[in-house]
Amino acid sequence: MSEDIQSFTISIYTENNIGLLNRISAIFQRRHINIESLTTSQSEIDGVNRFVIVVNICEDTACKIVKQIEKQVETIKAYYHTEDETIFTESCMFKINSDLLFNEPQIQNIIKESYSRIVTVNKDFFVLEKSGRRNEIEALRRDLNSFGIMQFVRSGRIAVTKDEMKVSELLKAFDNQ
Known part of the structure; x- marks a missing residue:
């Protein structure tokens, strides 16, 4: 072996x-x-x-x-x-300030290009969900980090x-x- x-x-x-x-x-x-x-x-x-x-x-x-x-x-x-x-796949969720969704056009592009989806939106925050390989999730995390991530969680495989x-x-x- x-x-x-x-x-x-x-x-x-x-x-x-x-x-x-x-x-x-x-x-x-x-x-x-x-x-x-x-x-x-x-x-x-x-x-x-x-x-x-x-x-x-x-x-x-x-x-x-x-x-x-x-x-x-x-x-x-x-x-x-x-x-x-x-x-195999993993899933993750990001909690992000809602102001960014409405005031930062690049966020919309990141969501679309990463094939993530918005789970919920309220006046204070929105939640993104993404499923995929760990490298895809980490790439999305890097893209969103510059805007500020309020919370992040990733599942196991x-x-x-x-x-x-x-x-x-x-x-x-x-x-x-």
């Missing part, structure tokens, strides 16, 4: 139990691995949750971490994938694999219990 550091998306299918997040994050902490992004949500099967974790590590370490995560009682299955093997994940049969069996 390669020792080159690269970005991996780790997908973990689990039961929804209290304390599991702490145990999973401890696996990364013990190895001194920084989690770049972490998202949890319900999966395609009722009663099964999915963690999507992004880390920059070598493939050998990714393999070892997945095996260690699978030892957790509540873990149904865990996988790791390279960026080329996944389709959400991802699906390009190939079928063999977890489908396991999840169906879990769902039928």
Whole structure:
């Protein structure tokens, strides 16, 4: 296995139990691995949750971490994938002074060119939403920084694999219990 550091998306299918997040994050902490992004949500099967974790590590370490995560009682299955093997996106929101929307023509151009959308507008502020790759979100953030950003938040990565994940049969069996 390669020792080159690269970005991996780790997908973990689990039961929804209290304390599991702490145990999973401890696996990364013990190895001194920084989690770049972490998202949890319900999966395609009722009663099964999915963690999507992004880390920059070598493939050998990714393999070892997945095996260690699978030892957790509540873990149904865990996988790791390279960026080329996944389709992924992130979302963000910007809160910006409303005066800029009406008085600064360049803001209108930035919104249009970035394919972001206005979620809400009131007399004090407006909120922009943007989905895309992290570099697109960071470019929009740089463009808006010179005008002043009141608040900014970015989600973790959400991802699906390009190939079928063999977890489908396991999840169906879990769902039928």
